[in-house]
Amino acid sequence: MTDLSVDLGFLRLKNPVLTASGTFGYGVEFTPFVDLNELGGFVVKGLYFHPRPGNPPPRLVETASGLINAIGLQGIGVKRFSEEILPRLKDYDTALIVNVCGDEDEEYAAVTEYLDKQDGIAAYELNISCPNTKRDGRCPALSPDTTHAVVSLVKKTSKRPVITKLSPNVTDITEIALAAQEGGSDGLALANTFLAMAIDVETRTPKLANVFGGLSGPAIKPLTLRMVYQVAQSVQIPIVGIGGIVSGNDALEYMIAGASAIEVGTANFVDPESTKNIIRDLEAYCRKNGIQRIEQIIGTLKV
Amino acid sequence: MTDLSVDLGFLRLKNPVLTASGTFGYGVEFTPFVDLNELGGFVVKGLYFHPRPGNPPPRLVETASGLINAIGLQGIGVKRFSEEILPRLKDYDTALIVNVCGDEDEEYAAVTEYLDKQDGIAAYELNISCPNTKRDGRCPALSPDTTHAVVSLVKKTSKRPVITKLSPNVTDITEIALAAQEGGSDGLALANTFLAMAIDVETRTPKLANVFGGLSGPAIKPLTLRMVYQVAQSVQIPIVGIGGIVSGNDALEYMIAGASAIEVGTANFVDPESTKNIIRDLEAYCRKNGIQRIEQIIGTLKV
Amino acid sequence: MLTPLLKLLRYSDIFVVAKIAIRMHKEPKALIILKRTWGDYCLLGFRAERIATEAQPGQFIMVRSGDNLHPLLRRPISIHSVQDDTVEIFFQQAGIGTRLLGQKEKDDTLDIIGPLGKGFHLENSLQEKSVALIGGGRGIAPLYFLAHKLRNLGALPRIYYGGRTINDIPLRKKFEEEDFEILLTTDDGSFGSKGQVTDLLHVSLQDFSPIRIFACGPEAMMQKVSRIAREKNIAAEFSLEAIMGCGFGACWGCVRKLKNDTQEEWSKICEEGPVFPGEKIIWQEEEQ
């Protein structure tokens, strides 16, 4: 049997397949399709301190091999999450990662401090990169300084490991990655969505009520894969690869480029069984190629 | 009859449809499919001062709704271009734009100075944004300072209008656009390709010999469209929209977002008659919507 | 695996989704056994036993239109009819996805998920009562299944079916052949009464008193139906459309502002709907 487990240092996953925040609900929506216990873990929807209404519709528009979303992080806040959701998720034997959001740096810290008191969370994913928020497309992950500031603030108090989720909308991703590492981040998630838009030419209005949204899906895979490879050359902390993964092959590309684990996002909508199929395909690849432990392929790109 | 002509200030085009550098050869390759005289104009392959061999193959890899290329600007240099190509292109009654490249700032100026002495060129497109060159993915268009430097150097001597072609691989495209405008650029072309990669999981090697390449095609349209819209809000000079245009609708999205003209790239490979069809569809759209001059729709997005 | 899920079911508010989830099925290879087309409109029948068994009128499926990465997302299509192990859908080729779907042939397979959402409310109190079903264009799709269910329930459904031209009301014969009471309208008068289906509804309510109205069609049509129903004080239900990412409550992409109790909230059409009682719906012109 192949050993699919991967070690992030701060967290051991039974396999490298996680789900991307905002695309897997709170996990339970997918139980008719996937046994959550078979996943490496799952990242729940972005969480602010207080409940948020999100953006007006239309919130979605499909593009060539991609999806632009402007959900605007509609959510229930830490209190309801802790009281209503957490108790019911803790019976699953898989890593639960909470995607942490904030309008100000202090809000991130407030969310993690609140959650620190709750059980059943394996790690935090700091979402400093969402393009759909008040800051008008601007977010901490767009500069090394603001990245460093949020990460180090959260790390000051956080009792749990922190994975910082970066934005791909930057000139030099390695610079931001290094800032997050210096701020004390335990790992990096690469990446969030690309700032995008679409126009209805008949009405001459934006197709999203929010004008801008974030592009995800297979269209972006070549871009985030490149970033994972670049960052893997520059940092010491583990990387979680995200962007357009729909197949085992896609996941393998990210791992060979240097990701220790991957997250599946938009593919969950296209085929809610995607994660299951990807795990199966990783196993088949390892068997076919005589790879005993999947960790052996991480960062093995021959250039 | 609809008036499809557009005025760039420094150049009047019979219609807004140009072809993107590197995707339309020297124009003549397409004469079995398109009457070049029907185009708004065409931009020829990137030209360095000296001939260049380009990158080793594989140079292309297809991705979801996209194409990654690492041609590496294989080309014949200004001398052969002027002696062998130009004389044969000047009989066409359409705007010929030369895409100008350089390894150093001075090379850009040297190319335009050389070409200034030749007839039959309508404008230069300064390619300060190609990800496939010696500079290892880095190019002047990644910072406002280097952008300003090249543009102002070329503008010091150039006898012809200069359109600066920007890179999409930046955090804040408006900052770069403003730097080009301040440097004296007469127009902006947005944008070149996105730095990308793909991996062969069987051999664990990059699918491109050059490791990195530039992503083009429909996959990137939502991203460059967003940039055109952002830049149109900040600059005074005309914008040429580029990225994933395959249909009249795509072209219209760019114009409504603020582009005065557009360039068709990868679509020329998918359907060499694309430009012809796009012009026809623009005309049909105007007729259907009672638009007398297509210029009336430029930058009319209602937000 | 079911234990923790079942625990959830006691918590109704945010876990409504889990209740639905438990009943949805993926059929990656539902065999197409029937195809009919009328211009842009297409009817496909396919084998999907579990969905056929559980579906209720007003519920929908999410269907992939092709195997490749463009178009990417599934498309929502109402359940048009159910017989034994077979489900039928009826759709108009509106864009790239539905056009591809219309290219499917007998013996091809469909990749679907369903049944999804909440359908029309059918109570025993409808027995022997008149009810009105209003369908505009492709909006007729779910009303065929509904009409059958209503008849089985002992209710007396009358169907109002309107389209732009004679080409947009292709299902008229299907209803007639099965002895449903059906009134037809076309905007251009090429068949049935000339005018909009809502005009006919308005007029006919002078001597026809349904205790319930069920409507599906273009937003503007449903809004008019809503106004008429309110005037006449008839309870009405509407099947709403929204652009959907997932279809089962996971993406929050399909929301619309709805009146829940006293508050207005962004609610998921896929999960809380697509069918809603008129009282909950905020129509566009009222919104500002």
Place this chain on the structure above:
Amino acid sequence: MLTPLLKLLRYSDIFVVAKIAIRMHKEPKALIILKRTWGDYCLLGFRAERIATEAQPGQFIMVRSGDNLHPLLRRPISIHSVQDDTVEIFFQQAGIGTRLLGQKEKDDTLDIIGPLGKGFHLENSLQEKSVALIGGGRGIAPLYFLAHKLRNLGALPRIYYGGRTINDIPLRKKFEEEDFEILLTTDDGSFGSKGQVTDLLHVSLQDFSPIRIFACGPEAMMQKVSRIAREKNIAAEFSLEAIMGCGFGACWGCVRKLKNDTQEEWSKICEEGPVFPGEKIIWQEEEQ
């Protein structure tokens, strides 16, 4: 519109492309009138009069595999056969594009551009001379057209056709039925001689002396053929593959290093080839 173009034709070096260009046609709706499949392999025949009239063996077409934006690019496929107004292609379903192509049926249409590239060199001096055609797997595709042309020319073609197993040499009967001299090999011995087609060629050249070899197949096979031909001093031509963006010289994506005169240069396979004389080709192991 032709005037400026014709002027170009005098300048041969960089405008070779223009010469080819003038003969290529786009057929957006070539009607498929014939389909045959053998496992992964597929043969499609379609109406494309202008291409049929002008095609030469070794030339290819660029074909779209679907209407959507994924897969995006056309795929290069050799011209397998030409009859009156009909062109045939023969291909192996290797990936997403060719798989979609294999789903096309009779009465569907194909969007193609052709004929493209430069084919095999056929001179009158081949008359009454023996020539050897070596095809490995899907590489047999262009050799059928070539064999016919050679026979018409009065040459005496002998075909060597190899594959991994009996399933990889589906065209054997087609050649046999038309009385071509054909030798078959399979790697596993499931049909014909056991071993590689190059082994058989090597052995048989002891008592067979073709004046020309034409080969198409996997790179490793062609490389072996090249070595054998050099040893025996037989002029050989090879049809090379490359990933292609456009197929007609506009993208510079398909280059390979070739010996031109004394220099080695990146040359476009689509335009200067895909068929090249052995002397020009630099095989992979020689490259370092």
